[in-house]
Amino acid sequence: MQIHNYRKSNYFLLFMLLVVVASCSKDDAPEELPPNLAASLTQETIASTVSEGGFVVFNYNLTKILSEDLPLTVDIDTRSLNLPVDDDDYKFEFQFKGDFETTWRTSTTPNIFFPKGNISMKIRIQIVDDKIIEVDESFLFSIDLGESNINFDIMGAAQLEPIMVTILNDDGLNLIRPGSPGEIANYSVDENYNFAPIRVNSSFASYSEKALFDKLMKEGVPEEIKADLKKVFDSAEGDVTLKEFTVLADSNLMMGGFVAHTSDNLKDWQMGLNISFAYPNLSDLDPSSKTLTEDVEKAFSNYNDGAFGYIMIHEFGHIVSLNYLEVIPRNDMGELNEECTAEIVEGCLREGSVAFGFEAIEEASSNFPINVSTYASTNFSEDIAETFAWAVIQDDIPMVSVDGTSSVALQKMNFINKYPHYVKRNYRGLRDKINADFTKIIDPFIGPINSPVFNYNPESGEHISCVRKRSNVQ
Amino acid sequence: MTTLKSLLIVLLIVLGCKSSGLPHQVTINRPVCFASCRAYTFTAHKNNMMLQINLKDKQFPIPLSSEQQQTFRTLLNTIEFTDLDSFYGNKRVYDIPEVSIQYHNTNTIIKGIHFAPKKLQTLLTQISNIVQTTPIEKLTQ
Numbered sequence: 057m058q059i060h061n062y063r064k065s066n067y068f069l070l071f072m073l074l075v076v077v078a079s080c081s082k083d084d085a086p087e088e089l090p091p092n093l094a095a096s097l098t099q100e101t102i103a104s105t106v107s108e109g110g111f112v113v114f115n116y117n118l119t120k121i122l123s124e125d126l127p128l129t130v131d132i133d134t135r136s137l138n139l140p141v142d143d144d145d146y147k148f149e150f151q152f153k154g155d156f157e158t159t160w161r162t163s164t165t166p167n168i169f170f171p172k173g174n175i176s177m178k179i180r181i182q183i184v185d186d187k188i189i190e191v192d193e194s195f196l197f198s199i200d201l202g203e204s205n206i207n208f209d210i211m212g213a214a215q216l217e218p219i220m221v222t223i224l225n226d227d228g229l230n231l232i233r234p235g236s237p238g239e240i241a242n243y244s245v246d247e248n249y250n251f252a253p254i255r256v257n258s259s260f261a262s263y264s265e266k267a268l269f270d271k272l273m274k275e276g277v278p279e280e281i282k283a284d285l286k287k288v289f290d291s292a293e294g295d296v297t298l299k300e301f302t303v304l305a306d307s308n309l310m311m312g313g314f315v316a317h318t319s320d321n322l323k324d325w326q327m328g329l330n331i332s333f334a335y336p337n338l339s340d341l342d343p344s345s346k347t348l349t350e351d352v353e354k355a356f357s358n359y360n361d362g363a364f365g366y367i368m369i370h371e372f373g374h375i376v377s378l379n380y381l382e383v384i385p386r387n388d389m390g391e392l393n394e395e396c397t398a399e400i401v402e403g404c405l406r407e408g409s410v411a412f413g414f415e416a417i418e419e420a421s422s423n424f425p426i427n428v429s430t431y432a433s434t435n436f437s438e439d440i441a442e443t444f445a446w447a448v449i450q451d452d453i454p455m456v457s458v459d460g461t462s463s464v465a466l467q468k469m470n471f472i473n474k475y476p477h478y479v480k481r482n483y484r485g486l487r488d489k490i491n492a493d494f495t496k497i498i499d500p501f502i503g504p505i506n507s508p509v510f511n512y513n514p515e516s517g518e519h520i521s522c523v524r525k526r527s528n529v530q
Numbered sequence: 531m532t533t534l535k536s537l538l539i540v541l542l543i544v545l546g547c548k549s550s551g552l553p554h555q556v557t558i559n560r561p562v563c564f565a566s567c568r569a570y571t572f573t574a575h576k577n578n579m580m581l582q583i584n585l586k587d588k589q590f591p592i593p594l595s596s597e598q599q600q601t602f603r604t605l606l607n608t609i610e611f612t613d614l615d616s617f618y619g620n621k622r623v624y625d626i627p628e629v630s631i632q633y634h635n636t637n638t639i640i641k642g643i644h645f646a647p648k649k650l651q652t653l654l655t656q657i658s659n660i661v662q663t664t665p666i667e668k669l670t671q
Contacts, residue, residue, distance in 0.1 A: 236644055237644055306565075308566070308626060308661075308662065309566040310563070310566065310567045310658075311563040311564070311565050311567075311625070311627060312564040313564070313622060314625045314626055315623070315624050315625070315626055316622045316623040316624070317622060367564075370564065370625075371625065374624045374625075400671065401621045401622055429531050430561050430562045431563070431564055432585065434561055434562065437624055438624070438625075441624070441625075
């Protein structure tokens with residue numbers, strides 16, 4: 057009897073289970089959608105920001121549920137923006153799902169669809185979490201109706217504006233600080249010429265500056281620049297040290313470079329160079345070019361047409377004429393220890409320094425031209441640095457004529473060329489050591505500046521040889 | 531009504547005086563720099579102003595549009611030239627482009643215009659933009 061009752065209850069349970077299963081499967085069965093291929097399509101936003109490593113999500117809505125999947129094409133546009141993302145900043149993979157769905161579909165092509173039976177859909181893109189310092193970069197995301205949707209009647213799709221997506225950089229935030237205009241990054245330099253960023257300025261005036269910035273942040277200071285800097289500073293045989301290097305990227309070329317001492321002993325120096333001069337083709341970059349990535353790489357492969365090396369040597373000219381061999385440094389209080397007849401910012405000019413040599417030449421002669429260039433005439437420091445650079449890069453330096461008719465500029469170049477500190481360290485040898493074709497430096501007024509002709513008479517249009525007498529020219 | 535009219539007249543006179551420009555001549559000079567920036571001289575006195583590019587030994591005046599003149603006039607009237615320091619920048623740094631300003635008894639050297647007061651920066655940037663973008667062939671014809 058008990059067994060019979062037990063069986064009976066089991067049958068009952070089995071029956072109930074069948075009822076439940078049947079009712080469940082009935083609920084899960086695809087509902088027959090009323091046929092509809094017409095609706096209006098809208099988007100929820102026109103701008104979005106996202107952090108690295110996250111997803112940027114786009115929401116689209118229909119006014120009526122469609123009975124068929126609506127084909128869509130997505131597009132990512134970086135060409136028309138000033139600060140576009142790099143292709144490797146996001147995953148080229150589009151995930152999408154309808155609002156009634158729990159699983160994301162994935163497409164590795166731009167072809168997706170608005171799933172039928174949904175009033176809304178989401179599309180998302182994964183942003184790559186890299187460790188590269190970048191600026192906040194953007195891309196434009198848009199959708200369009202796919203080509204195979206001729207049976208649909210979708211309103212509003214053509215009016216959808218591209219959505220501006222901005223990716224917020226989260227790397228190196230402690231290093232990012234506003235710098236001077238054109239300054240991109242400041243590096244500390246150790247004795248092995250390892251460059252470590254200590255300050256980064258992520259505001260640019262042009263796409264070429266951004267291209268330089270991206271290159272620097274990904275790969276560091278280009279090896280060819282480091283190599284040239286090392287050769288230049290090695291030539292000083294330990295007298296001076298490069299402690300900081302600043303990359304300038306002023307594509308308007310309003311600045312060539314700069315130097316400043318970083319320690320009171322005048323041994324350690326900071327040099328800044330505008331590397332837009334190192335890669336001149338960068339200035340021609342067109343951000344809307346379809347071959348932009350290749351264009352950037354090509355621009356970086358064309359290092360140094362001469363001007364950059366000349367600027368580097370000019371800046372080095374400041375250092376070799378303002379270091380402790382030439383100048384008695386100030387004490388810790390910023391004062392001069394002894395009586396000084398020629399005080400400058402760095403300290404007191406030593407007797408027998410280049411500056412005194414130049415002064416003596418100018419006192420003894422006034423044969424034109426006095427300076428190797430117009431810029432050299434601005435002050436005595438620039439005169440020395442410019443004359444140093446010209447003395448290094450000239451193919452040959454004519455001897456000073458014995459009758460005293462040589463120009464002051466030529467006398468200064470000869471002085472530099474024979475100055476014992478410089479001869480000992482063979483600074484003129486730099487012209488063959490560094491990677492620079494000085495024959496390509498053309499001054500619009502005087503032509504190639506490596507030739508032994510270095511001034512120009514604007515009245516007669518003639519180039520003035522540096523051995524001419526003053527009386528021969530105006 | 532009469533009081534209102536008088537007030538209006540006084541206001542107009544005050545405004546008129548204010549827009550009559552600088553009482554003393556200001557001269558802004560940028561010498562050649564160690565790069566591609568052009569040397570220029572800008573002078574302004576009362577409502578008159580002149581901008582010229584200095585190329586070697588020759589000067590080339592740049593004609594300023596009335597819009598440019600108005601922009602400069604507005605900026606010049608808001609800059610306190612007599613309050614300017616004698617130096618802005620960092621004296622230890624070489625090859626930073628320099629600008630010198632002379633106004634009445636005040637002489638100012640700016641080594642790196644980003645060190646200058648904001649309104650002066652704007653003025654210098656706008657002058658520089660005109661100087662840099664004016665085709666030199668146009669001036670030499």
